[in-house]
Amino acid sequence: MPKKRAAPGGAQRPRSRELAAQATRENLLRAAIKVFARNGFAGGRIEQISKAARSYDRMIYYYFGSKEGLFIAVIEEIYRRFNEAESELALDLDAPTDSLVAIVRFIWSYYNRHPEFITLLNSENLHRGKHISKSRRPGEYSSPALSLLERVLHSGARQGVFRSELRARDVYLLIASLGYFYLSNRHTLSTFLGENLEAPEALEHWERFVIDSVLRVVAAGPPLPPLASSTRSHNRSGD
Structure with missing residues (x-):
């Protein structure tokens, strides 16, 4: 019985998802740098950052775990x-x-x-x-x-x-x-x-x-x- 051919570009899909995830994380990080630089750690709010990144609050928690985790990533960056x-x-x-x-x-x-x-x-x-x-x-x-x-x-x-x-x-x-x-x-x-x-x-x-x-x-x-x-x-x- 002939084997089914893989869908064209199927091998590239995981790589595309990886690049998209990386781009989302970097976009959030850039937005966080601007917001925290303007308002400090205490004044920088999650919703401000997600809005500036044109993303969602849940994505910040997904990639960074918490507001503190995001701030640590900002200082590292x-x-x-x-x-x-x-x-x-x-x-x-x-x-x-x-x-x-x-x-x-x-x-x-x-x-x-x-x-x-x-x-x-x-x-x-x-x-x-x-x-x-x-x-x-x-x-x-x-x-x-x-x-x-x-x-x-x-x-x-x-x-x-x-x-x-x-x-x-x-x-x-x-x-x-x-x-x-x-x-x-x-x-x-x-x-x-x-x-x-x-x-x-x-x-x-x-x-x-x-x-x-x-x-x-x-x-x-x-x-x-x-x-x-x-x-x-x-x-x-x-x-």
């Missing part, structure tokens, strides 16, 4: 995007100063071009990082730029242009904090300082200032004296 962009940095380790400037410019420009990154991390820090601590992939969030920065600093130290005792995590925190604080507080600081910190010339000025500050910190020179501990300083002041 913004870190993934940041790390992906970092990993595309092409640096010349034989030119450590130029490479360091490129890292500073990348971090500053990424923060500036992706305000949702800052607002979502602000929201998560308000919750003391309790959501990201529940992520099943915590090891994936270590910044590629950190290891890259370490190699740049080692190269600069070997060439005698950077201090040899520098720690990459300290320099990274310096770069990140100078950019992050400016942008996360630009509205209140604009009022406080009486100038528009979002003006193009103000942003360009701050980028130059950050680069200059970082280069001054890492520049080779006479070793700095060790800092006295706060306890010892306090005891001396009380003598």
Whole structure:
């Protein structure tokens, strides 16, 4: 008895369903990033997200389990995007100063071009990082730029242009904090300082200032004296 032929394209149907499911999940995730960035975790509602994604509430629970599960996925996604962009940095380790400037410019420009990154991390820090601590992939969030920065600093130290005792995590925190604080507080600081910190010339000025500050910190020179501990300083002041 002759075998029945498979319906044309039948083998492709599972793949099509898989792609459709992936597209639905990504669409929900993009909508959630916008809603949570605008309203925070507490203010972002499931129905707002499903409406923005032109989907249904039940699809959020199907793919993410809960509102908290969705928020965790959002934080994971913004870190993934940041790390992906970092990993595309092409640096010349034989030119450590130029490479360091490129890292500073990348971090500053990424923060500036992706305000949702800052607002979502602000929201998560308000919750003391309790959501990201529940992520099943915590090891994936270590910044590629950190290891890259370490190699740049080692190269600069070997060439005698950077201090040899520098720690990459300290320099990274310096770069990140100078950019992050400016942008996360630009509205209140604009009022406080009486100038528009979002003006193009103000942003360009701050980028130059950050680069200059970082280069001054890492520049080779006479070793700095060790800092006295706060306890010892306090005891001396009380003598």
